Amino acid sequence: xxxxxxxxxxxxxxxxxxxxxxxxxxxxxxxxxxxxxxxxxxxxxxxxxxxxxxxxxxxxxxxxxxxxxxxxxxxxxxxxxxxxxxxxxxxxxxxxxxxxxxxxxxxxxxxxxxxxxxxxxxxxxxxxxxxxxxxxxxxxxxxxxxxxxxxxxx
Ligand code: NI
Numbered sequence: 001x002x003x004x005x006x007x008x009x010x011x012x013x014x015x016x017x018x019x020x021x022x023x024x025x026x027x028x029x030x031x032x033x034x035x036x037x038x039x040x041x042x043x044x045x046x047x048x049x050x051x052x053x054x055x056x057x058x059x060x061x062x063x064x065x066x067x068x069x070x071x072x073x074x075x076x077x078x079x080x081x082x083x084x085x086x087x088x089x090x091x092x093x094x095x096x097x098x099x100x101x102x103x104x105x106x107x108x109x110x111x112x113x114x115x116x117x118x119x120x121x122x123x124x125x126x127x128x129x130x131x132x133x134x135x136x137x138x139x140x141x142x143x144x145x146x147x148x149x150x151x152x153x154x
Contacts, residue, residue, distance in 0.1 A: 001030075001037045004052035008090045018048075018055045018135040020072050020153050028058065031071050032111060035060045044089045046127040046133030051090050059108075059131040063123045070118075073132050075106035077124060083150070086140050098146030104128040 021028055031054060037062050039047040040123050047057040059070040080102030087095040104125040106118045120128050130140055 001033045003041055004038045006038070006042070007051055007053050008092065011090075013050055013053055013055065014090055014139060015137040016050060016055050016138050018050055018057045020057050021109070024071060024109070024111060024153070025061070028056070031056070031058055031110060032060065032071075036062075036069070038069055039089075042089050045123065046131040047089060047133045050134055050137075056133045059135070061127045061131060063078055063127055065124075068105065068118065069111055070108035070131070071110070072115050073106050073128070073135075075104055075128065075132055076107050076117075077103075077105040078125075078129070079103040082122075082126070083145065084143075086126065086130065088130070088140050090139070091141065094141075096140065097147075097150055098126075098130075098140050099144045099145060100126045100129050102130070106132070 020084050035047050045063055046061040049056045057072045059073055061068040078101035081099055082102045083097050083099050086098045102125055104120050106128050108116055110116050
């Protein structure tokens with residue numbers, strides 16, 4: 001396992017659309033392991049492959065309840081709305097309020113190529129949405145609500 005370098009801020013790769021994984025080969029397994037190690041070292045909640053410079057639909061998430069590995073993830077259902085302070089390993093030291101679903105259901109392949117369904121509430125729902133956005137070149141900074149808008153919502 002090895003740490004990968006994080007792509008940050010205005011790196012154009014963060015705006016690209018990632019490609020589906022066609023075959024779960026050794027390079028994908030190494031990528032998953034390296035992303036998990038990088039996530040842990042950075043003390044993050046989630047990491048998407050484009051954040052380490054790889055335009056593949058691969059995500060790792062750990063909200064403190066164990067590692068979740070997602071290959072070709074798709075959000076198949078969302079419910080509710082929650083506004084929370086959010087950050088991103090690609091924007092160190094920054095944060096902002098984002099409106100996300102309170103519940104998200106995700107379909108993805110695991111490292112064995114088996115299809116799995118995951119249900120997330122609270123922070124896990126946020127992480128699913130935030131990381132899958134990364135695969136489509138969408139960043140949390142695109143969705144932040146400024147303080148004045150927040151006052152109106154409250
Ligand atoms: Ni992020």
